[in-house]
Amino acid sequence: MKLEKRSPFIQVRNTTEHYRQSQHYKKGEVISAYGFLTPAVILALLFIVLPIILAFTYGFTDYYLLKPNDKHFNGLDNFKQMLSDDVLKQSFLNTIKFVVLVVPLQLSMALGLALIANKKIRGVGVFRTAYFSPAVLSLVVISILWTVMLNPTSGLINEILSNLGIGKQPFLSSASQAMYTIVFISAWSGCGYQMMIFLAGLKNIDHQMYEAAEIDGANPFQKFFYITLPSLKPITMFLVITTTIQAFKLIVQPMVMTGGGPDYSTMTILQYIYEYGFRHRNIGYACAITLMFTLFLVILSIGIKKLFREENVA
Amino acid sequence: MKMVKKCLFYIVAIAIALQFITPLVWMVLSSFKIDEVIYKDIGSIYAIFPRFSDLSLKSYTELLGFYNIFRNLLNSLLYASLTVVFGLTINSLAGYALARFKFPFKDGILIFIIALMIVPVEATILPLFSVVNEMGLINTIPGYLLPFIVNVMNIFLFRQHFLSFPGELIESGKIDGLSEIGCFLRIVIPSSLNMYITVGILTFLASWNDFLWPVMALSNADLMPIQVALNAIFSDTYNIFTSHIMAALTIVTIPIVILYIIFQKYIVEGSVQSGIK
Numbered sequence: 284m285k286l287e288k289r290s291p292f293i294q295v296r297n298t299t300e301h302y303r304q305s306q307h308y309k310k311g312e313v314i315s316a317y318g319f320l321t322p323a324v325i326l327a328l329l330f331i332v333l334p335i336i337l338a339f340t341y342g343f344t345d346y347y348l349l350k351p352n353d354k355h356f357n358g359l360d361n362f363k364q365m366l367s368d369d370v371l372k373q374s375f376l377n378t379i380k381f382v383v384l385v386v387p388l389q390l391s392m393a394l395g396l397a398l399i400a401n402k403k404i405r406g407v408g409v410f411r412t413a414y415f416s417p418a419v420l421s422l423v424v425i426s427i428l429w430t431v432m433l434n435p436t437s438g439l440i441n442e443i444l445s446n447l448g449i450g451k452q453p454f455l456s457s458a459s460q461a462m463y464t465i466v467f468i469s470a471w472s473g474c475g476y477q478m479m480i481f482l483a484g485l486k487n488i489d490h491q492m493y494e495a496a497e498i499d500g501a502n503p504f505q506k507f508f509y510i511t512l513p514s515l516k517p518i519t520m521f522l523v524i525t526t527t528i529q530a531f532k533l534i535v536q537p538m539v540m541t542g543g544g545p546d547y548s549t550m551t552i553l554q555y556i557y558e559y560g561f562r563h564r565n566i567g568y569a570c571a572i573t574l575m576f577t578l579f580l581v582i583l584s585i586g587i588k589k590l591f592r593e594e595n596v597a
Numbered sequence: 598m599k600m601v602k603k604c605l606f607y608i609v610a611i612a613i614a615l616q617f618i619t620p621l622v623w624m625v626l627s628s629f630k631i632d633e634v635i636y637k638d639i640g641s642i643y644a645i646f647p648r649f650s651d652l653s654l655k656s657y658t659e660l661l662g663f664y665n666i667f668r669n670l671l672n673s674l675l676y677a678s679l680t681v682v683f684g685l686t687i688n689s690l691a692g693y694a695l696a697r698f699k700f701p702f703k704d705g706i707l708i709f710i711i712a713l714m715i716v717p718v719e720a721t722i723l724p725l726f727s728v729v730n731e732m733g734l735i736n737t738i739p740g741y742l743l744p745f746i747v748n749v750m751n752i753f754l755f756r757q758h759f760l761s762f763p764g765e766l767i768e769s770g771k772i773d774g775l776s777e778i779g780c781f782l783r784i785v786i787p788s789s790l791n792m793y794i795t796v797g798i799l800t801f802l803a804s805w806n807d808f809l810w811p812v813m814a815l816s817n818a819d820l821m822p823i824q825v826a827l828n829a830i831f832s833d834t835y836n837i838f839t840s841h842i843m844a845a846l847t848i849v850t851i852p853i854v855i856l857y858i859i860f861q862k863y864i865v866e867g868s869v870q871s872g873i874k
Contacts, residue, residue, distance in 0.1 A: 308699050315777035316698035320706065323691035326747035331713050334724035341724065348730070399610050404603070413614035416621055419853045421806040423824045424846045427831045428624055431839055439623055442640040475617070479865050532719045535808050539828055553719065560723040561813055569723050577720045584715055 335577070342571035348564035361571035371572065373547050374555040381466060381551065382530040389470035389477065390522055394515075396474060397481035398507075411482075415475035425472045426539035430455065433464065455541050458548040465536050465549055477522055484518040485511070520591045528584055552576050619645055624850075628656055628843035635839055656840035657848075666845060668819065669826035674852075676742060676822055677804040681797045683746045689793070691747075692755025693781060696762070707756075713749045719809065726813045741814040745804070751796050758792045759785070795867035798860045805853065823849050 342361060346354040365371055400411040417425065432439040433454040441451040454464045492510050501509070512519075534553040537543055543550035543558070550558075556576065560569025622645045627635045629652040638644045638651075660666065694700075695707055718725075725744055726735075734740025762785065770780040786793065808824045815821055821829070830845050857864060 308701065311777065312698045313700040316694040316700040316703070318778075319690040319694035319698075319781075322687045323747050323752060324706070326687065326743065327710070327713060327749065330725060330728065330744035330747065331716065331718070331721075331749070334721045334728050335716065337728060338721060338724040341727065346727075348727070396613070399606075399613070402606065404606065406607075410610050410614050413618050416618055419850055419857055420621070420846075421808075421824055421849065421853070423806075423808050423827050424849055427827065427842060428620055428846055430831075431842060432620060432623070437636055437639065439639055439644060442644075446640060471617070476868065480868065528717065532717060534719070538809075539831070553722075556723050557809070557813075561726065566723070566727055570727075573721060573723050577716065580717045580720055581715050584717075 338570045338573045338577070341567055342574045344567045346567040346570070348566050354567065357567070361568050362575075364568060365572060365575070370547055370550065371552075371555060374543075374550045374552050377462060377547075377549060378531060378533065378551045378553075380462060381469075381533055382527060384463070384466045385469050385530050386523060386526050388466065389474050389526060390519070392470055393474040393477035393522070394481050394519075396478040397485055398511075400478060400482055401485045411478075414478055417472045418475045420472065422472075422535040423539055425468065426536050429464075429468050430540050456545060458544075458546045461541055461545060461549045465533075465540065469530075469533070469536060473526075477526070480518060480522060481515065484515045488514045524584070524587050524591060527587065528580065531580060531583070624843050625847050626652075627840060628847045629653060630840055631655055632838050632840050635843075656838065656844040659838070660841045660844045660848075663841070664826070664830055664845075666823070666826060666830075666848060669821055669823040670848070670852075672820060673805055673822040673824070676738075677801045679742055680746060680804040681800050683742075684748060684751065684800050685793055685797055687746055688748055688751040688796075689755045689786075689789075690781070691752045692757075693759050693785065695752070695756045696759035697764075697767070710749050710752055714753060718745075722809060722813065729814060735814060736817050736820065738820065741811060741820075745807075745810065748800070751800070754796060755792070758789060762789070791863070794860070795863045798856065798863050799867050802853070802856070802864070 341354075343356055343358060344354045345357050345360070396414045400407060400414060420428070433441075435441065435451060435453045435456055438454075440454070445451055453460060455461050488511065492514075493506055496506050496510060532553055533551045534557065537549040537551055537554055538557075541549045543554055552572070553576070556569050556572050559565050559572070626645065626647050629647070630638070631653070634651045635644075643651075691710075695703065695710070729735055729740045729744065732740065734743075766784055766788070767780050770784045775783060805822075806824065807822070808828070811822050811825050812828075815825070818826075818829075827845055827849055831842055
């Protein structure tokens with residue numbers, strides 16, 4: 284009897300207390316929270332947000348680094364210049380070409396390697412390590428190593444090719460081959476890493492599905508296309524997104540291997556920004572390109588993520 | 598039949614493996630040869646299977662005589678370690694605050710951080726250069742390090758990790774009289790060591806391998822990290838020795854190989870995890 288009378292009272296008190304708690308923050312928690320967050324927020328504001336704001340303002344000026352006090356607002360001049368800039372156009376097309384070639388090549392290589400490395404067979408760990416081994420090389424090391432190996436007259440690759448009866452190739456010193464060479468080297472160096480991610484996905488596939496398919500008489504190709512590929516779809520989509528965004532930011536390989544040449548055939552957007560803004564000190568124009576490029580990448584990444592979500596729901 | 602299939606599988610697997618390891622083997626072997634031997638061997642099997650009489654440390658001693666490569670190695674080690682220490686501290690504190698505390702503007706700050714994750718940092722590197730330049734910090738170590746200490750992706754990863762951290766542990770710490778920071782240092786960090794090691798190793802590798810930002814922020818040869826110094830050695834027109842270049846490439850790669858051997862589990866799991874989250 285006593286208890287029954289008291290219980291509604293306690294409940295009411297509890298809810299008001301709960302209500303108060305969510306309204307009023309605990310003083311100690313608020314102070315700690317701001318203390319914990321301040322360094323990160325200050326650094327983010329200074330080095331991520333401020334550059335974006337500056338790109339917006341400088342993009343509309345003729346800011347030249349060596350004359351910092353002599354910058355003028357010049358409206359849309361930079362953007363008009365971009366429209367008639369043939370090298371910029373070519374850099375953009377080069378970047379697109381790289382992305383379109385490297386993403387499918389690298390991912391299918393990674394998937395192939397993962398399928399081999401997933402076989403339950405003796406010595407498979409050695410193969411996995413071998414396929415993964417280029418991951419220990421930095422982009423600069425990869426670029427220098429391959430430039431030496433691809434030397435048109437005395438490089439290792441051309442010696443192998445001529446031993447095989449194929450003529451020597453110019454590779455990086457030819458405008459028609461240089462970009463394809465960079466695509467191949469990027470895929471070669473990057474696919475081991477993605478093989479590991481595919482492997483994690485392959486290990487998660489329920490083995491009973493394959494057994495059931497075998498009972499139904501499915502051949503290896505059917506098993507691959509009807510079980511393996513669909514099961515790997517989320518991981519594949521994730522890798523497509525990250526590799527695509529990463530590929531748009533290509534710069535180190537052409538910077539070290541070709542300097543963007545021959546005839547601008549390997550010049551990428553990011554490298555063009557670097558050349559204009561850093562080497563030629565023309566911050567205004569380079570910031571205008573930065574703005575458009577960043578906008579492009581943000582829209583692209585939001586776009587493919589949306590697509591990814593819709594696909595996932597379906 | 599099964600035997601034939603197995604053999605075929607091994608042949609294919611080995612042939613592919615050769616394509617991945619041959620460049621590395623050639624790099625390391627060539628660093629122990631002199632140029633004449635490298636180019637004499639290049640068309641034959643000796644390019645990747647050495648005759649031991651040809652191997653020597655000559656290229657290493659010569660390289661270290663020409664270039665002060667150890668200084669650049671130490672620079673890189675210092676930069677990467679500082680980035681790891683400050684990055685782990687600042688990013689994990691922020692992630693912890695966003696996961697644990699209730700405070701005004703919490704959602705706003707979280708949205709702000711998630712929005713920044715979409716902005717590609719490398720794409721805005723030029724305006725970043727002019728920010729650091731206007732602070733007068735170009736060619737200084739703080740100017741090089743500060744911009745890449747905060748990492749919004751890592752803040753987010755730490756937040757996700759701390760969201761599932763058992764609150765009772767922290768409450769019991771408070772009952773024992775620990776402050777918020779005390780709980781964090783004494784209870785949260787020791788029981789999240791795996792997370793710290795994973796993020797720390799990935800941060801270290803990213804910093805060690807970084808090229809574009811140091812090219813812009815550090816032009817002083819004494820401050821250059823190893824990757825930039827490598828490119829300088831490679832494009833040095835006075836240096837015509839392939840063996841020297843290969844020795845330099847090998848020296849730079851050794852620390853990373855050691856890291857991979859010790860922390861392989863963390864590196865692979867970390868990149869898989871950051872992908873799934």
